[in-house]
Amino acid sequence: MDKETDPQLHVPEPAIRPGDTPDFSHVEIPRAGEVRRPDPGENPQEMRDLAFSIIRVLNRKGEAVGPWADSLSDEALQEGLRHMMTLRAYDARMLKAQRQGKTSFYMQHLGEEAIACAFQKALRKGDMNFPTYRQAGLLIASGYPMSDMMNQVYSNEADPVRGRQLPVFYSSKEHGFFSISGNLATQYVQAVGWAMAAAIKGERKLSVGWIGDGSTAESDFHGALVFASTYKPPVILNIVNNQWAISTFQGIARGGAGTFAARGHGFGLPALRVDGNDYLAVHAAAAWAVERARRDLGPTLIEYVTYRAGGHSTSDDPAAYRPKEEGAAWPLGDPILRLKTHLIQKGLWSEERHTQAEAEVMDGVIAAQKEAEAIGTLHSGNRPSPREMFEDVYAEMPPHLVRQRHEVGY
Amino acid sequence: MDKETDPQLHVPEPAIRPGDTPDFSHVEIPRAGEVRRPDPGENPQEMRDLAFSIIRVLNRKGEAVGPWADSLSDEALQEGLRHMMTLRAYDARMLKAQRQGKTSFYMQHLGEEAIACAFQKALRKGDMNFPTYRQAGLLIASGYPMSDMMNQVYSNEADPVRGRQLPVFYSSKEHGFFSISGNLATQYVQAVGWAMAAAIKGERKLSVGWIGDGSTAESDFHGALVFASTYKPPVILNIVNNQWAISTFQGIARGGAGTFAARGHGFGLPALRVDGNDYLAVHAAAAWAVERARRDLGPTLIEYVTYRAGGHSTSDDPAAYRPKEEGAAWPLGDPILRLKTHLIQKGLWSEERHTQAEAEVMDGVIAAQKEAEAIGTLHSGNRPSPREMFEDVYAEMPPHLVRQRHEVGY
Amino acid sequence: MARMTMIEAIRDAHTLAMEADDDVVVMGEDVGYFGGVFRCTAGLQKRFGVQRCFDTPISELGIVGTAVGMAAFGLKPVVEIQFADYMYPAYDQIVSEAARLRYRSAGEFTCPMVVRMPTGGGIFGAQTHSQSPEALFTHVAGLKTVVPSNPQDAKGLLLAAINDPDPVIFLEPKRLYNGPFDGHFDRPSQSWGKHPLGEVETGYYETPLGTANIVREGSAATLLAYGTMVHVALAAVEESGVDVEVIDLRTLLPLDLETIAESVSRTGRCIVLHEATLTSGYGAEVTALIQGECFYSLEAPVLRVAGWDTPYPHAQEWDYFPGPERVKRAIATVMEG
């Protein structure tokens, strides 16, 4: 044996901290179009390479290149741009509303808009997402009314979840958006259970689990992979790697693994790694995984590489743990800008139309906001009755709750 | 997209069930000596192949061959044989004692003796095992007094854990054997914590986590791999794949992964797969992983391929879920027989010496048993006082427990 | 009517529920091919196929977590946790997810699920095969908690639980699986073969959740028990010669407070029994409720007889188990008070 060494705790550290100059040169980024596209039916053991590269479609010039291109029509691309712009405008208004004291809390999607917006377009009615708090794009891309989103954020009388949940914890069965939990990762394994149920019933529906990079460390992530790997139900397991988990960089959760996608290899699952700021790449990867599910070929794990450009939530100030300029230095760019460039390059869009669209989108958001605020905001106007506090604990209210409700005077 | 299919739940089933003829032809077993031995310092990414083969040293003729041979001296091999024989004799006597009503429960090691016995010899004083209930070989190979093991099994007055624990739930800090929990997998992550502590203090000690194939599905397995992969402390993570988890075959826990060792790949950990019925292979793999730990190169994951030849415990009758003859058909043979053949082949042993050793070993076990039974067995003779029931809940007994103890009359 | 052990009654309930409703699926560790380590699901896989009764990986989190997803889809999963002592890895999914899904989605998603688990001691199972964690469930809004004490109730309560639109924790006192047990560990084991409640109604019936059962009428005091302790209570009362009323709570949440309060108001004395650890056990809640409801009728403080505040030991099993001697002493004390 070689010489012994005193052991040390190896605590991973990000390369850069406040005061340093942002540097992403260690992030290996392949050129767009470079990664192969195997047939969805190919043996997962034969496609391990896909977990160590990044599937990209849009190149620097905004062209769609390579085998993952062309999954979307021109109209769909324009719609996609509008969804992302809507989400960004929505975020901006809600952040402001929170600062104005109209609600208690908000979480934005800045820089990550492509992922949920594009993914949703690969699904159909009857499919079910089990989202985290950073996938409102799923609702927007599925046509959920924005005023209802705001009613939820404001916990007003029209809030679909009756004021019970923290802002952004939406729920819509109709739109394939499972009620958000707030406990990280718990819903990842539920997504697998939902797909198992679809398999048991032989119904052609699939489910989608969503999780953040940091949350993959949780137990439910393992439970999900174990059950998915064992019963092979129609589920897609998405990991949104936005580089940060509040103040903790992704190296802490990832440890010695090269990538999060690699986690799938221990379970024999096909694992893709995708440019999360590339609307086209996200959609193509989603469609590939959806095809696997619809052909009953089993689950797919997908890691989206992106960057959380904003604070974790309105309670967070990222300047305390990363350089302010880090976002601007992020090498995968801005998803809206990239799709816009692509559309312009294709002759489907222009700077003028974009400016106009921005105004239209903002008008829409403001109109929805007016509608919602006319009903009420957290501390003013109509809010759900205290009576509702006691409802839906059970289908039927048991005697002890009736008693407690009476004590409050209802 | 190709044609859609109605999804189905894919429930893995063992190839053979009671009534069928045992058939292990699907188990791929490489020839002894075939698997390469990389330098322990080699990049884990470069040794993924080791998780998909089986490291073997003893060939059919009982010769030690290949790059993993020669980690043990002649004396050590003879000692190893004696340890395994002792464990088997101990098991036989304790099973009988349980049937005679001398205790409530017992769990045997039949067919798996090599793993813990050989592994222990790669450790040194100060190292700590976090074992499951099927690693009594660690105690035997480290010279723990057998009568104390029996005192524990009998829950008598001399039981080191004061009658509090189920039989076989030993504990010995001195012998590097952490108190057994009974909740599967929980101690796997504790082993990582123990090694983190050694790393924090810079003390040259390592820890070893032990887990069964079935138990790798538990959350703590993931927690252990996440923390091990992140902080790279001196820990060895052992998986004993004995093909069964009570009535459930290993395919249920393993799902779509080729092997349990492959679980390490998602975390960037070096992962070995070893013939668990080959004393020499187990020791060599252990020594390799120990070298990694002592050089502060980080954790190692090892899967031992073996077969649980007996029932899960005295409460189990495996004939209900697998053919009775399956054990005999197991292609990796019997660990004692294989080491014996090797020693004979080397001229270090003979049938006569073996018969004589068997008798000696059994005498020793019986002598220990007499000693223990003179103190008492579960339902007869001296047992720990009910007073002890209230001790060690806390370092100092709080008032409410003193009160309760008084109620019992102590 | 048919003679059944509690195991057979539970199996019968599964079978009837699965026959009645295709959406009922059963899963857990060793429950499929083998039929469960206590045989409660034996035969189901053969009868209903691997898609409706199957073995799972050893992950209580995974079992309950996937069951929540299945229930949200529209199935009615009935899952087995091999021993209650092993439910902790699933506790987050039970407490944070199953229990709150209806509430947080305002009824849009629901979780009609049953989590069965064997509880209690008396089989020399030590700390990891003897626990009674009911209080960890009764504290959680959104859950119902049921503990049967005999085959007839076990079947009817399980059918009611499976049919319930909300998550139900179904705790099965394993010491009662094969026969009633009154705590006299030194006497021969009883079987359900001769016990009146081993005579079980055939066919589908439900025993409504939330109704207690007065198993022995009496006037001198009220003894509240559930699970194994019902039988201990009955034995202790007979041996004490005091005319104590014994109530089998059957459902801990919702609790049949009316029946209890009526009895205690009448008798003026009350003892609450359970095997679980005393401090913050379910007996605390019952005691607190009774002293509130019946304060002016109480002649003596409500007494609790429960497991000691220690882990469940192996060799000292019978020193730990709250048997008839302790209950008799409590009866004497409460009658003096």
Add this chain to the structure above:
Amino acid sequence: MARMTMIEAIRDAHTLAMEADDDVVVMGEDVGYFGGVFRCTAGLQKRFGVQRCFDTPISELGIVGTAVGMAAFGLKPVVEIQFADYMYPAYDQIVSEAARLRYRSAGEFTCPMVVRMPTGGGIFGAQTHSQSPEALFTHVAGLKTVVPSNPQDAKGLLLAAINDPDPVIFLEPKRLYNGPFDGHFDRPSQSWGKHPLGEVETGYYETPLGTANIVREGSAATLLAYGTMVHVALAAVEESGVDVEVIDLRTLLPLDLETIAESVSRTGRCIVLHEATLTSGYGAEVTALIQGECFYSLEAPVLRVAGWDTPYPHAQEWDYFPGPERVKRAIATVMEG
């Protein structure tokens, strides 16, 4: 003496413990570089290095599970769970492992560990940032459970907890971090800057676990509270004009039953307050104990004022929170009884 918020007091306790003993290590989600989402560990990593204060992956199981291993090695880990609502994934490690290690190894292995977690509501955190799970710990033999209500106690109790040879659950009412809060949500926030208990002893001191504190003497009734509810209690008592004694329990287990029983025997009336869900909450245990200890002195049933048996809602926060109005009504009721 020095002016401190509760956050600063907790930070000070960490610093002093780490200075005094190299074996004290601190870890948790965001506790390292950033210093914790509530800043309770700010500065520790810089001062003591990454080997003694570091960020962990988001795995409460992993945090507590590795801490158990570290404690068994001989360290004294102090870990933070970001919100008590997120402790469930670690519950198995706490209950089955940390709490029972000394017992099951007969003292050979021990677990001197502190698990800190912010609890309680009042910050519009809804169901996943508002819970008070103390009863889930007090039911578990082998754990101690502590809830400070002010900076002076928080520091002394935390130092005592770190120095304790057994696992201690340390619950920090997050609504008290920056100032006392008496439940009058519609009045301006208070800070610790002017509160007498914001004046904290400098240097190392321990506030012994298991001793309650009479924070207001009185003769008409006894109000038992802990954490945020201590301040609610005091406000309600002042406003009620009734001469109620207020006791801050500080440690729930072990409980200072002597001080409580003495008080209730004297006043004959008692109210127990907590923010957690009523049913099977810690108030049930205290009520059960008091009706046992003080039965013959009680003039009225012990009353519990607690959170409703629902998840903690967002918009209805102040309908849920047991504020001074509810406490005043309880005082009136108990005085009538």
